[in-house]
Amino acid sequence: MGKKNMVIAQSGGPSSAINASIAGAISRAMAAQEIGKVYGAVNGMQGFLDRKLIDISEQIKSSDDLDMLVHTPAQALGSSRYKIPKGEEGNAVFEQILTILKEYDIGYFFYNGGNDSMDTVCRVANYFKERGEDIKAIGIPKTIDNDLAETDHTPGFGSAARYVAASIAEVYLDTIVYPLPAVTVMEVMGRNAGWLTAASALARDTGVPAPHLIYLPELPFDPNDFIERACGLIKKEGQIVVAVSEGVKYADGTYLADTGAEEDMFGHKTLGGVAAILEALLKEKSGIEGLKSRAIMFSTLQRAAAHYASETDLKESYQCGWRAVEAALAGDSGIMITIQRESDDPYLVRYEKGALDNIANAERTVPLEWISDGGTNVSQEMMEYLRPLVRGESSETIVGGLPRFFRFDWTKTVEPEQR
Amino acid sequence: MGKKNMVIAQSGGPSSAINASIAGAISRAMAAQEIGKVYGAVNGMQGFLDRKLIDISEQIKSSDDLDMLVHTPAQALGSSRYKIPKGEEGNAVFEQILTILKEYDIGYFFYNGGNDSMDTVCRVANYFKERGEDIKAIGIPKTIDNDLAETDHTPGFGSAARYVAASIAEVYLDTIVYPLPAVTVMEVMGRNAGWLTAASALARDTGVPAPHLIYLPELPFDPNDFIERACGLIKKEGQIVVAVSEGVKYADGTYLADTGAEEDMFGHKTLGGVAAILEALLKEKSGIEGLKSRAIMFSTLQRAAAHYASETDLKESYQCGWRAVEAALAGDSGIMITIQRESDDPYLVRYEKGALDNIANAERTVPLEWISDGGTNVSQEMMEYLRPLVRGESSETIVGGLPRFFRFDWTKTVEPEQR
DSSP: OOSEEEEEEEOSSOOSSHHHHHHHHHHHHHTOTTEEEEEEETTHHHHHHTTOEEEHHHHOOSHHHHHHHHTOOSOTTOOOOOOOOSHHHHHHHHHHHHHHHHHTTEEEEEEEESHHHHHHHHHHHHHHHHHTOOOEEEEEEOOTTOOOTTSSSOTTHHHHHHHHHHHHHHHHHHHTSSSSOEEEEEEEOOSSOOHHHHGGGGGGGGTOOOOSEEEOTTSOOOHHHHHHHHHHHHHHHSEEEEEEETTOBOTTSOBHHHHHOOBOTTSSBOSOOHHHHHHHHHHHHOOOTTOEEEEEEOTTHHHHOGGGOBHHHHHHHHHHHHHHHHHHHTTOOSEEEEEEEEETTTTEEEEEEEEHHHHTTOOOOOOGGGEETTTTEEOHHHHHHHGGGGOSBOOOOEETTEEOOOOOOTTOBOOOOOO | OOSEEEEEEEOSSOOSSHHHHHHHHHHHHHTOTTEEEEEEETTHHHHHHTTOEEEHHHHOOSHHHHHHHHTOOSOTTOOOOOOOOSHHHHHHHHHHHHHHHHHTTEEEEEEEESHHHHHHHHHHHHHHHHHTOOOEEEEEEOOTTOOOTTSSSOTTHHHHHHHHHHHHHHHHHHHTSSSSOEEEEEEEOOSSOOHHHHGGGGGGGGTOOOOSEEEOTTSOOOHHHHHHHHHHHHHHHSEEEEEEETTOBOTTSOBHHHHHOOBOTTSSBOSOOHHHHHHHHHHHHOOOTTOEEEEEEOTTHHHHOGGGOBHHHHHHHHHHHHHHHHHHHTTOOSEEEEEEEEETTTTEEEEEEEEHHHHTTOOOOOOGGGEEGGGTEEOHHHHHHHGGGGOSBOOOOEETTEEOOOOOOTTOBOOOOOO
């Protein structure tokens, strides 16, 4: 095919490394003879269908802009939770996608996101193939949950892991200053996959014993066992930190956060999911006099903390974007760039292409053999897996002590070029 | 006086810059001919009374140790909330303090903390003077609340301010990715003084409009005015971020967090103070369909985040410790080292000595003329005051992407030397 334009969009939940991927893709695309304009769709597939296309080639004015983009957290092109419907209705949407792509003379479609996003781009790619359209559709992985199939790990995970681990170490030091029995429960994101909660174990590499207990959603949570272990540890250590995944479930499969959430004064579910429940459980049942307890939710801080991103993560995220464009130029479609680990130490990876058909509806959870101590800790293998991913200090642009971010102007949407 | 030993202790709430002060004091003391052993009391005055004294000169083995100590959050010597009783009982405690000081041949007593700690060291210094004892007692300021009298600002504040400002900017970028009406309420520490919440305004220096509303405890909170302003802003901007101090009160003087806290399933007050209340208020009263809302408490993260400390803050904190020892050697007692600002730009400070009698029971809140827009914003003067305090990037020791901390061995307590 001759010279064609490209479009890139982002979807799913934010991460602090997601924009490194579009920076990589933009950088490679701008250097490609085969690619004309680089469009960005604002707010994912929904925005694309609404023709909210901006001209990225015009808005990125320098390599400083690109560098700032790398270090800017959360989708710089906005996100969307839109899913293409199944069946007849879905076909109409695919038609509409094709119409817009042709209007804008686009031959390359890149979608940057997690599981749902990979499902979307998979279906789009398959539709193009069925229709015999020569348009390449490629997925660029992103998720702090680290739960995409076919890849060793996902861009975004290492940065969130670094922030969570360092913060837990810091909070532990804060917890021990008073010689009083205390427990701090820290809630980490991850509804079905416990990777990020497992990464809390890296806090120990800073020389602290926290977290003392780690609960992942992969194994059922036993309240009595938790109380017994926590009380034993508090009596022995004085102060302990517990890391818990938001998605932990009882043996019957119900989420702790579902059963425990109380309604507030206005009839809404209260804030504080599972950490508050574990904290309350200990306060109620420990029998330890004067027990100080605290629940901390990392909330969106953990996925937005660009200031403590892992440079390893940012570099890999950039490479995934760069290589997605290379793959498209080489004629690939219906694939996602994956990261394959060659070795832990020295840490070496190579980039491959995974079939979206195998990725779209798969979810990669923590192998049970990497969970240890009766479901309250992680194994040495997990530590070795995690360590390289948090390496390297973020080199964000700092002015006056504070970061500077790159922001696209989402209102500057463009019409198709006259041909 | 001849060669005497010294003791240093820490008290009050943690900060990420507090150990820079003891590093400064230790460093100056180790170079002083007049000072013999450098003792640390573990767990503040309570620990001192229990003779929990460690030999700092023995535990600090290199300048690397000292540098790591500077970048380690939360009292490395532990803390205490102990207050010396008034009257007869207090006199017995002062006798006990004197006994222990003489046992250990200590001529210099340094206490590093906030308002309550300055009250303690003030009373100790006055007792020595009354008794004609030649023991110098000096205060070293610390508090993220920035509410100590007689000083332009307090060590610990700038680092917490830097973390809060950058995190709010990051969370704002996370909040805007979906094109849906949304509010994120972020709760900042500061029960009576709103300095740290005011520092959230620095987030705007990164190029984002957040926080859109800022509520300090210095002015009464009007729920109706809040709802009206927030709804107007959400309708105009789409997504907004509100920064609120944990200590905001209604016009009748009651804390929002006191009136709003519901009991959880075990009969305890639920987590989530004022941020959850503001969030619930908007959900209930805004009438905005599909409003997404979230409450985030910075909790202890904001005072422990050594990874994003301000180097300006760490340097000043170090200087306060260093100069406390210099002052003691010069014969001062009953004073606290203060920071006086010469100019904002270039930022210049000088260090002075403030009488503890004037500091001990004073609390410095935000001047009302620095609060603007009907109690929902801060003035330009406040911005200029704040800006220099967050400058400079932390240079913590990083190994494998994660910080290394210095920790004293609190169990290695020592007996007095044989004389």
